[in-house]
Amino acid sequence: MSGQNVVVIGAGIVGASTALALQRDGHQVILIDREGPCAGASFGNAGAIVNESCAPTAMPGIVFDVFRMIGRPLSPFTIRLSYLPRALPWMLRFLNESRRSRVNANAKNLHALTKVAEKSWRRLTSGTDLGDLLRPGGWLKVYESDKSFAGTAFARSLMDELGAPYEILDPAGIQELEPHLAPIYAHGLFVREGLMISDPGRMTNEMIELFLSRGGRLQKFTAERLEIGADNIVVHDRSDSLAADKVVIAAGAWSRKLAAQIGDRVPLDTERGYHLMLPASSSALLERPVMSGDHSFVLSPMDEGLRLASQVEFAGLTAAPNYSRIRSLVPAAMRMLPAISTKEQSVWMGCRPSLPDSLPVLGYATKCDRVLYSFGHQHLGMTLGPRTAQITADLVAGRDPQIDMRPYRADRF
Numbered sequence: 001m002s003g004q005n006v007v008v009i010g011a012g013i014v015g016a017s018t019a020l021a022l023q024r025d026g027h028q029v030i031l032i033d034r035e036g037p038c039a040g041a042s043f044g045n046a047g048a049i050v051n052e053s054c055a056p057t058a059m060p061g062i063v064f065d066v067f068r069m070i071g072r073p074l075s076p077f078t079i080r081l082s083y084l085p086r087a088l089p090w091m092l093r094f095l096n097e098s099r100r101s102r103v104n105a106n107a108k109n110l111h112a113l114t115k116v117a118e119k120s121w122r123r124l125t126s127g128t129d130l131g132d133l134l135r136p137g138g139w140l141k142v143y144e145s146d147k148s149f150a151g152t153a154f155a156r157s158l159m160d161e162l163g164a165p166y167e168i169l170d171p172a173g174i175q176e177l178e179p180h181l182a183p184i185y186a187h188g189l190f191v192r193e194g195l196m197i198s199d200p201g202r203m204t205n206e207m208i209e210l211f212l213s214r215g216g217r218l219q220k221f222t223a224e225r226l227e228i229g230a231d232n233i234v235v236h237d238r239s240d241s242l243a244a245d246k247v248v249i250a251a252g253a254w255s256r257k258l259a260a261q262i263g264d265r266v267p268l269d270t271e272r273g274y275h276l277m278l279p280a281s282s283s284a285l286l287e288r289p290v291m292s293g294d295h296s297f298v299l300s301p302m303d304e305g306l307r308l309a310s311q312v313e314f315a316g317l318t319a320a321p322n323y324s325r326i327r328s329l330v331p332a333a334m335r336m337l338p339a340i341s342t343k344e345q346s347v348w349m350g351c352r353p354s355l356p357d358s359l360p361v362l363g364y365a366t367k368c369d370r371v372l373y374s375f376g377h378q379h380l381g382m383t384l385g386p387r388t389a390q391i392t393a394d395l396v397a398g399r400d401p402q403i404d405m406r407p408y409r410a411d412r413f
C-alpha cells in the first residue's frame with residue numbers, strides 16, 4: 001500500500017536507506033534523530049561493503065579465543081569489568097550460538113542478506129551522484145603465518161558450502177594487489193566482489209540530502225515513547241509528538257528500549273569499535289580495505305585519510321571511550337604498511353548494534369502491525385543498509401520480500 005505516513009527512527013545508514021526506499025514507494029516519510037544525521041556507528045566505520053559475507057562472529061571455539069584475547073595487551077576484544085554482569089546474559093547466548101549447528105544456520109541466514117549487498121547498493125545509488133563515493137576493489141585479509149591462516153579453515157568451509165567466492169593468495173599475489181604492504185604475509189584471502197565507501201559519514205549524509213531534495217522531512221527528535229492508537233501510532237518526545245501510520249525502529253544500538261515498549265524483549269547489546277585517522281598522504285598506499293588476520297584491525301583508504309579501525313569492547317552505551325587500545329595498534333599498522341605517516345589526525349568510537357547470532361532484527365513487531373524493526377546490523381551495517389531497507393519497504397508495501405523472514409524475527413531467542 002503506498003501513500004502511508006511513516007516515521008523512521010534513527011538517521012544512520014539503516015534509517016537513511018530505509019527512508020529513501022520508502023519514499024521511492026510513494027510514502028510520506030519523516031526521518032528523526034535525537035542528535036542529528038549520522039551521529040552513531042555509521043559515521044566512522046571501515047566502509048567495506050562485504051558482498052557475500054557469511055561468517056557470524058560466534059564461531060566454534062570462540063570461547064577459547066575470548067579467554068586468550070582478554071589477557072593480551074593488543075587484544076582486539078575487551079570487556080570492562082564494571083559492565084561484565086550486564087554483558088553476561090548476552091555472552092551466554094553468544095556462546096550458545098557458537099555451536100556448529102547454530103553457526104551453520106546463522107551463516108546461511110546472514111548470507112541470504114549479504115549475497116545481494118553490492119547489487120542493493122548499485123540499485124540505491126543508480127541515477128544519483130552517490131555512486132561517486134563507491135569504489136570497486138573487494139576486500140583483502142592477510143595472514144603472517146601458516147598457523148593464523150589455518151584458523152580461517154572453518155570460515156572458508158562455510159563460504160564453500162554457501163558458494164561465496166574467494167581467492168587464496170600467496171605472497172606474490174598479495175604484493176601484486178597491494179605493493180605497499182610489507183612483504184611479511186604468507187597468505188591472503190581475497191574477496192574480489194564488493195565495494196568500498198570512501199567516506200561513510202558523507203555517504204549517509206548525502207543520502208539524507210537526496211531524501212530531503214525529493215520532499216522528505218528530517219527532524220531532530222528523540223523517540224522516548226511509542227503509543228499505539230486505534231488508527232495510528234504516536235511517537236512522543238518530551239514536549240512534542242508525531243503521529244504516523246507506521247514506525248520503523250532503526251535506532252541502531254539504542255533500539256532495545258523502544259522495541260521493549262512494543263512488547264519485544266530483544267538481546268541487543270553494543271560491540272563498541274574505534275578508529276584512528278592517519279594523514280591523507282597514507283591513503284594512497286592502499287587500493288582497498290586490508291585486514292590484518294593476526295591482529296584483527298583494518299586499514300581503509302578513505303578520502304580524508306587512512307583509517308585504522310578495530311576493537312570489540314563491551315562497556316555499554318554510555319561509558320566514556322578508551323582510545324588507548326586503538327592508539328596501541330599504530331606500530332602494528334606501521335609494520336603492515338611501513339611507508340605510512342603515523343601522525344594521528346583524530347580518534348573516534350562507535351556503537352555496533354549486535355545480537356548474539358550476528359543477524360539483524362527485521363520485520364514487523366510481534367504484537368503490533370504498525371511497527372517494523374530494522375536494527376542489529378552488527379559488523380555489517382554499511383554492507384546491509386540498502387538491502388534491509390528494501391525488505392522493510394517491501395513489507396510496508398505488502399510485497400513479498402522474497403526471503404524467509406523467520407530467522408530475523410524479534411522473538412527468535
Ligand SMILES: Cc1cc2nc3c(=O)[nH]c(=O)nc-3n(C[C@H](O)[C@H](O)[C@H](O)COP(=O)(O)OP(=O)(O)OC[C@H]3O[C@@H](n4cnc5c(N)ncnc54)[C@H](O)[C@@H]3O)c2cc1C
Binds near residue numbers: 223
Ligand atoms: C570500528 C567499526 C568499523 C566498522 N566497519 C564496517 C565495515 O567496514 N562495513 C560494514 O558493513 N559495517 C561496518 N561497521 C558496522 C556499521 O558501522 C554499523 O553496523 C552501522 O553503522 C549501524 O547503522 P545503524 O543505522 O543501525 O546505526 P547508527 O549509525 O548507530 O545510527 C543510529 C541512529 O539512531 C539515533 N537514535 C538513537 N536513539 C534514538 C532515539 N530514541 N530517537 C531518535 N534517534 C535515535 C542515533 O542518534 C543514531 O544517529 C563498523 C563499525 C565500527 C564501530
